Amino acid sequence: MDLRGLFSNSPHIQEFHSGTTIFTEGTPGAVVYVILNGEIEVSVRGKLLDVLGPGDILGEMALIDAQARSATAVAKTGCRMAMMDENHFLYMVEQTPLFAIHVMRVLAQRLRRTMEIMERPSATAGM
Numbered sequence: 063m064d065l066r067g068l069f070s071n072s073p074h075i076q077e078f079h080s081g082t083t084i085f086t087e088g089t090p091g092a093v094v095y096v097i098l099n100g101e102i103e104v105s106v107r108g109k110l111l112d113v114l115g116p117g118d119i120l121g122e123m124a125l126i127d128a129q130a131r132s133a134t135a136v137a138k139t140g141c142r143m144a145m146m147d148e149n150h151f152l153y154m155v156e157q158t159p160l161f162a163i164h165v166m167r168v169l170a171q172r173l174r175r176t177m178e179i180m181e182r183p184s185a186t187a188g189m
Contacts, residue, residue, distance in 0.1 A: 063164040066117045069096045069144035077142050084120070084135040084143075091124025091131045093145045100141030106133045111179070112172075113138060119168055125151055126165075 075098070078084060085091060087106060102114045111133065114120055124131045125148055146154065155162040 063160055064117065065096045065119060065164070066098055068158075068161070070098060072096075072144035074145045074150075075142060076145055078137040078140070080137055080139050082137045084137060084141075085131050087132065087134045088130050091121055093147055094122045094125050094151055095120040095143040095145055098142045098144060100143075101138040102141060103136050103138045104133050105136070112175070119165065122151075122165055122168065126169075 078100070084095070084102065097114055097116055097118045097120060099116055102118075102120055103110055104112045104114060104120070120135055120143070121131070123129070125146075155165075
């Protein structure tokens with residue numbers, strides 16, 4: 063699904079300079095972001111998990127389960143992102159079922175990647 067195309071004309075676009083923290087692990091989250099341009103580093107407890115780029119969605123977990131942010135997101139480069147609050151997110155899910163499927167696929171991919179990382183032997187194991 064082309065999220066960039068879907069959100070490129072959003073009235074809720076925000077720009078972030080390189081090095082800007084977009085959100086921090088453990089803080090409340092009421093907004094989902096779609097990256098239109100730039101790259102975002104996502105880390106948990108200081109460990110880099112992923113680098114997201116144009117067309118990726120960011121921050122969906124906190125909005126879906128109404129829990130604190132599970133990661134910290136920092137602009138690796140200058141970024142331009144469309145923002146969705148819960149009402150807009152629910153509207154998109156209702157009006158665009160493929161959007162809902164896309165978000166579920168993103169969540170499944172991230173869960174699988176996290177499980178793979180956790181299953182890897184630690185570099186300090188056996189020391």
